[in-house]
Amino acid sequence: MTASGTFGYGEEFGSLVNLHRLGAIIAKGISLLPRKGNPPPRIAETACGMLNAIGLENVGLERFFTEKLAFLRGIDTPLIVNILGDTIEDYRQLAKRLNDEEKVAAVEVNISCPNVKQGGVAFGTDPDMAHAVTKAVCQHFSRPVIVKLSPNVTDITLVARAVEEAGADALSLINTVLGMAIDIESCRPKLANTFGGLSGPAIKPIALRMVWQVAGSVSIPIIGIGGITTPGDAIEFLLAGATAIQVGTANFINPQATEEIIQGIGMYLEKNGITSIEDLIGKARTS
């Protein structure tokens, strides 16, 4: 799958990627109303990674329906819509509206974006709040509900268990890791927002550790995310206990990364005489 916020609404990659070959497209996070996002600079490169503070810029639910959905309907690939809000009521309304749209195979509830001042991150760091948001979405959305978890917590398994108990069908983790960079010439933070979310290969070991921990404490499926750039990276997440994976920042560097990773996993299975990918899931945890 392509991670939310790294693949636009699919159309942007249409001339470079065979979209039909992807497991799913996760659309850029949408809110009830459009958001203009943070002032620039919004991006800074770091060693093997990047910081971003986009600020959830998006077209809003209405324009998603009128401008973005038609293209996605034309693609025979499951569409998962990432949703975000400031209040539980926002999430409830998003879930209701998206439930009526059959092309939306699942929603991914973003309770973990670190770049907005209200909502978002508060929901993701407090198990009770995470529980309440999940419950509200599950009540109004009849197909699978995935909840995307923040790594910016002391014990991710507490939030994971709260979300599972509230009725989530799956978890995706991790979102970006809160970080910053400073320009030593101007002596100012590189991002206008000061802090941003770190993504890319630099965060892979953290993500893998968290997937491992959560896989040991919940029984719903986990979608692994965090710096996956090669087929080998993806396989590590499967071995740690993830059932599926999302490719994020790698799409920026190589728009065809997700497609190539799918292909590479197939080659790995063939080379090792493994008949089903399910045999890999959690394999590193046993024996």
Added chain:
Amino acid sequence: MQVYKELAEIIRREQVAEDIYRLTVKAPDMAAASKPGQFVMVRTGEGLDPLLRRPFSVHQVAEGGMVQILLKVIGKGTQALANMEVGRKLDVLGPIGRGFTIADDSQHFLVGGGIGIAPLFFLARHILKKSEPFSIRVLLGARTKDEIATLADDFKSMGLVVDTITEDGSLGRLGLVTDLMADLQQEKPVMIYGCGPYPMLRAVAKTCRENSWGCQVSLETMMACGLAACLGCAVLRADMKGYVHACKDGPVFDADDVAWL
């Protein structure tokens, strides 16, 4: 918009100034599709550090499916590119973005600062397809002679009039490129095509506004993907109510459409 991803062989590498290199790569699809002002995203190697592609405007396209970029060494990524040997293959995405719109029946002034000169060659070639050389004038500014001397000669070899100005007076007049705009003679509507550092473009845009001249500027921003997915390349709109994006709505903007902070 059709974007191509090509593994482009480096055919030529020239050092045009102390820190400035010109790379010629073979990328036939991109060469055929590129328009002046558009850019390409180049991977600087196969490793993960530097991670992101680097944006470069298309400097020129040439026969045989060649695309040229002009790069100034400013960090690890551009250093790696400058060191690449002929025969190596570069992973290039493009052409990307909205380029310059050539104004009809106008006097064209190509205003470049430092490495910002890069896309103006390609633009000059296109203007020459429908206009006479005397309708174009090139105004180039830089800190010092080395940055622009070779490039100024390249413009002259196209039969164009080139005015230069440097901050240390080592080439042309002493001053800033906007000083050259102070005494522009005009008989027809004026269109300014600007590319260079932000403070220079802000000054160029101001001069244009004061004189009611048309003004298009090519803006540089931090950018991760070039595909309108990361939304990193935000530029504040003139109405200050939201952002446009350099990779999709630009990199060339009408100077009146963006806020000059």
